[in-house]
Amino acid sequence: MPTPRRAPEQLKQPSTRQQTPQQTRQQTQTQQEAPTLQQTHKIIVDEQLITTVARNARLALTPAETKRFVVQFKEILDAFSKVSKVPTNDVALMIHPVPLKNVMRQDIVKPSFPVETALANTQHKKDNYFKGPRIVS
Amino acid sequence: MADALSIIALKQKLLTGELDVVEHTEMILQEAEKLNPSYHYFNVISSNLARVQAQELRREIQTALKLKDKKKLQVLQQKKLLGIPISVKDAICVKGVESTAGSRILKGYLPPFNATVISRSVNEGGIIIGKTSQDEFGFGGFNVNVGLGYQVPKNPFDKNRTTGGSSGGGSGFTQLTKYTHVSLTESTGGSIVEPAAFCGVVGLCPTYGRVSRYGLMDFANSLDKIGATGKTTADVAVLLQSIAGFDQKNATTADVPVEDYSSFVGKPIKGLKIGVVSVAFGDGTDSFVAERVWKGIKSLESQGASYEEVNLDLPITMGVPTYYLIATSEASTNLAKYCGLRYGKHEPLEGSFNEYFTQVRSKNLGEEAKRRIMLGTFARMAGYRDACYLQALKVRTKMIEEYKKLFTKYDVLMTPTAPIVAPKFDEIAKLTPLQHYMIDIFTVGPNIAGLPHISVPVGKQNGMPVGALAIADHFKESTLIKLGGALEKTCGAGQCACD
Numbered sequence: 001m002p003t004p005r006r007a008p009e010q011l012k013q014p015s016t017r018q019q020t021p022q023q024t025r026q027q028t029q030t031q032q033e034a035p036t037l038q039q040t041h042k043i044i045v046d047e048q049l050i051t052t053v054a055r056n057a058r059l060a061l062t063p064a065e066t067k068r069f070v071v072q073f074k075e076i077l078d079a080f081s082k083v084s085k086v087p088t089n090d091v092a093l094m095i096h097p098v099p100l101k102n103v104m105r106q107d108i109v110k111p112s113f114p115v116e117t118a119l120a121n122t123q124h125k126k127d128n129y130f131k132g133p134r135i136v137s
Numbered sequence: 138m139a140d141a142l143s144i145i146a147l148k149q150k151l152l153t154g155e156l157d158v159v160e161h162t163e164m165i166l167q168e169a170e171k172l173n174p175s176y177h178y179f180n181v182i183s184s185n186l187a188r189v190q191a192q193e194l195r196r197e198i199q200t201a202l203k204l205k206d207k208k209k210l211q212v213l214q215q216k217k218l219l220g221i222p223i224s225v226k227d228a229i230c231v232k233g234v235e236s237t238a239g240s241r242i243l244k245g246y247l248p249p250f251n252a253t254v255i256s257r258s259v260n261e262g263g264i265i266i267g268k269t270s271q272d273e274f275g276f277g278g279f280n281v282n283v284g285l286g287y288q289v290p291k292n293p294f295d296k297n298r299t300t301g302g303s304s305g306g307g308s309g310f311t312q313l314t315k316y317t318h319v320s321l322t323e324s325t326g327g328s329i330v331e332p333a334a335f336c337g338v339v340g341l342c343p344t345y346g347r348v349s350r351y352g353l354m355d356f357a358n359s360l361d362k363i364g365a366t367g368k369t370t371a372d373v374a375v376l377l378q379s380i381a382g383f384d385q386k387n388a389t390t391a392d393v394p395v396e397d398y399s400s401f402v403g404k405p406i407k408g409l410k411i412g413v414v415s416v417a418f419g420d421g422t423d424s425f426v427a428e429r430v431w432k433g434i435k436s437l438e439s440q441g442a443s444y445e446e447v448n449l450d451l452p453i454t455m456g457v458p459t460y461y462l463i464a465t466s467e468a469s470t471n472l473a474k475y476c477g478l479r480y481g482k483h484e485p486l487e488g489s490f491n492e493y494f495t496q497v498r499s500k501n502l503g504e505e506a507k508r509r510i511m512l513g514t515f516a517r518m519a520g521y522r523d524a525c526y527l528q529a530l531k532v533r534t535k536m537i538e539e540y541k542k543l544f545t546k547y548d549v550l551m552t553p554t555a556p557i558v559a560p561k562f563d564e565i566a567k568l569t570p571l572q573h574y575m576i577d578i579f580t581v582g583p584n585i586a587g588l589p590h591i592s593v594p595v596g597k598q599n600g601m602p603v604g605a606l607a608i609a610d611h612f613k614e615s616t617l618i619k620l621g622g623a624l625e626k627t628c629g630a631g632q633c634a635c636d
Contacts, residue, residue: 043521050511057469057514058491059507060499069511075571076512080458084524086451088531095530096359096389097345097537097587098611103388117249121480132478133486133493 045074140315141368144221144375145399147317151194151220152213154202158220162191162264165222165316169266175296177288178310180227182267183234187222190264194220217379219262224311224320226304227268228275229363230352231255238354239271239303240284242501243481252352253387254321254363254380261379266318269306273503274472275325275356278576279565280305280332282505289562293336294601298559301335307366308332308340319376320366325356326460327580329364330592334554334604337594339621340366341373344611345587346391348377349384357467358389360460360584370593370621374398377614393612401615402622407441409620411607412547415446416453417579422556429603430553433595436627437620447543449550451536452582457574459536460581462516462529469513472498472506508570537586544610549620552579554592554604583608591617595628 043049050069054061061069115128124131142150150156169182201209213219225231228238230248232255237243255265273284280302281289290305292298293313300309307320309332322329324342333340342364350361365376378399383392413434418427434444451459477483477497484497502510516525543550555576565573583590588611592604605624609616 053511053515053518056518057510058473058495058498059502059510060495061507065504065507069508072508072570073512073515075569076461076574077515079571080462080525083455083458083462083528083532086455086528086532086535088528088535091531091534093527093530094534094537097533097585098391100346100389101392103385105385113249120249121246122478123483124478124486130478131486133488133490135490 043077045070045077049073142317143369144218144317144319144372147221148219151198152210154198158194158198158264159188159191161220161316162187162222162266165314165318166266168314168316169310172310172313175291176293176309176313177270177290178306178313179224179267180237180239180270180287180306181235183231183265186231186234187264187266190259191220194262194264213262216262217375218258218319221263222266222316222318223258223263223376224267224269224307224318225255225265226307226321226323227271228323228354228356229254229321230354231265231268234265234268236268236354237284237481238274239287240273240475240502240506241286241482242284242475242477242497243354244286244501245482246480248352250352253349253384255352257380258321258376263379269304269310269320271306271328272303273506274354274468275303275323275328276468276505276509277302278327278331278573279560281562281565282503284503284506285501292559292601295559297561297563298601299335299562299565301332301555301559303328303332304340304366305332308336308338311338311366311368312336317372318368319372321363321376321380322366323353323361323363324584325360325464326584327577329362329366330554330580330590330604330606331576333366333592334594334602334606335559337597337602337604338366338368339370339373339591339593340364341370341377341591341614341617341621342584342589343377343381343614344391344589346389347393347589347612347614348380349387349390351384351386355467355471357464358471359467360464362584362587370591370618370625371399371402373591373621374402374618391612396615398615398618401618404619404622405441406437406619406623409437409442409549409616410547411437411442411444412447412543412550413444414449414453414550414552416449417552417556421578422553423558423598425598426553426556426558426603429596429598430551430605433593433605433624433628434551437623440623440626442623444551445547447547447550449539449543449582451532451539452585453578455532456536456581456585457578459529459532460577460585461512461574462525463533463585465509465513466516466526466529467513469510469517472502472510477501505570533585536582540582540586540588540608541610548609548613548616550608552606554579554606558598558601558603579606587611589614589617591621593621593624593628595624
């Protein structure tokens with residue numbers, strides 16, 4: 001008989017099928033050779049880390065958000081760190097999933113948006129330019 | 138749902154004058170207006186644009202019929218989407234219609250141009266009826282992470298449950314409307330097929346590069362794909378054919394010929410080789426879901442396909458972390474362009490640029506958007522980049538190799554689209570972000586690898602639909618359309634023989 005419906009919080013990674021002795025050996029070797037992200041980088045997820053990341057991301061978090069993110073990032077990074085266990089020596093990076101050719105066009109000037117169209121969505125404009133905050137303090 | 142005409146049937150009735158395109162458009166607009174206060178499928182219903190487009194088509198059709206202008210009628214006949222109402226995911230730009238990707242940071246933005254998929258759909262006679270609800274910038278699997286000030290769409294079968302995400306509005310309306318309709322949807326990690334499965338409709342995510350991304354508000358450039366959602370595989374095939382193909386405006390579109398997808402609907406599947414990813418049917422998947430999808434596979438076998446159980450390792454075991462490391466890294470840079478200066482939400486010009494930028498983002502982005510920007514920023518930070526972002530890109534290479542090896546032996550791989558049926562909102566509210574991310578477990582693999590995939594309904598569990606997911610090799614959308622048509626013969630379009 002089918003079991004009752006699974007609650008979403010019970011979602012989990014299915015266990016992989018029975019492995020060959022070779023796979024098991026390989027995995028054991030991998031685990032020994034490739035420590036987790038936390039082990040290699042000694043990441044301590046605390047308010048200081050979250051504040052640093054937020055500053056780099058140009059986000060001002062409330063104290064409540066910061067506290068929540070500490071708890072959540074611990075869980076997420078702990079789970080994600082297993083990616084570092086995959087042996088990837090001599091494996092190339094895959095930036096795009098399908099091969100790409102560079103696309104060139106002829107260097108011919110074509111009409112572009114009129115200034116009024118380009119500025120139509122902004123509230124900050126002056127003399128046909130976008131107006132921004134000061135860049136240099 | 139079964140009462141609605143197919144795209145091909147509606148087109149014929151419009152061309153013979155049996156139905157009027159303006160009246161048909163008016164009916165679906167009224168229906169959308171009526172449903173929206175309780176289901177929240179649309180962020181904007183573009184009634185004015187739709188009426189103008191319908192009236193123009195009516196003039197063309199009536200003139201051709203009146204003059205018995207065979208040449209003109211032939212031109213109209215060739216328009217694949219003639220008079221077909223199309224809803225559009227909010228992240229896809231429609232000229233002059235507010236387009237926000239479901240985020241308050243873009244509130245008020247009226248794009249001065251059409252995305253390529255919109256230009257192509259309109260050129261084929263499509264009528265744009267509105268912008269559909271989504272998780273903010275696509276950041277979610279349940280469509281509950283809508284931007285500040287937006288409302289969460291509700292499942293057409295049970296208002297207490299999710300539509301799935303992130304293309305939830307498009308899938309929900311496709312199921313509920315009585316009229317012929319297709320939806321332009323978009324996937325980064327499963328956002329076309331997941332809501333299609335939860336709402337009991339067909340969703341097809343094409344190969345990365347098959348459809349132009351020009352005019353799509355990026356979530357993650359190397360993962361985003363615009364695709365099609367419809368009541369049937371046949372409708373989805375027509376929409377895909379209308380939008381696919383190389384685009385000079387998008388360097389990542391592939392210059393690969395577009396097949397006549399519609400011609401594959403109803404083709405025999407004898408000899409089709411299916412690899413059934415057995416791990417996806419065991420521990421972690423609702424047994425009722427597994428049972429329904431197995432019945433679907435057996436129905437394909439009865440039509441001449443053969444199957445074997447196969448092992449899929451990395452995409453299942455490493456798919457979720459790999460996907461989130463890549464996707465959030467790309468998102469964290471992509472969203473930097475929303476700085477409150479040229480379009481969208483503005484704040485008073487005070488302080489330095491960094492202070493202004495920080496203020497705009499902090500006040501107008503929702504919590505999941507902030508979390509993903511933070512995760513992506515972390516994954517790209519000096520000291521962690523090699524171990525996070527670059528390692529994920531290498532794992533991606535290995536995943537693609539694993540898929541490619543399986544495709545030397547099998548035409549398609551199959552799993553359930555999601556391990557569960559659409560959950561209730563109160564169940565989702567209890568999930569941690571990580572638990573939330575796990576709903577993508579079967580869909581992130583093909584998205585990471587840029588492989589085309591389709592979700593087709595295979596019956597219901599206690600009234601809630603179950604979707605079967607089929608994945609094919611790059612640019613083999615036609616195989617998926619053939620399979621989708623075959624599944625519908627016994628299980629699809631809400632007519633499942635298994636129920």
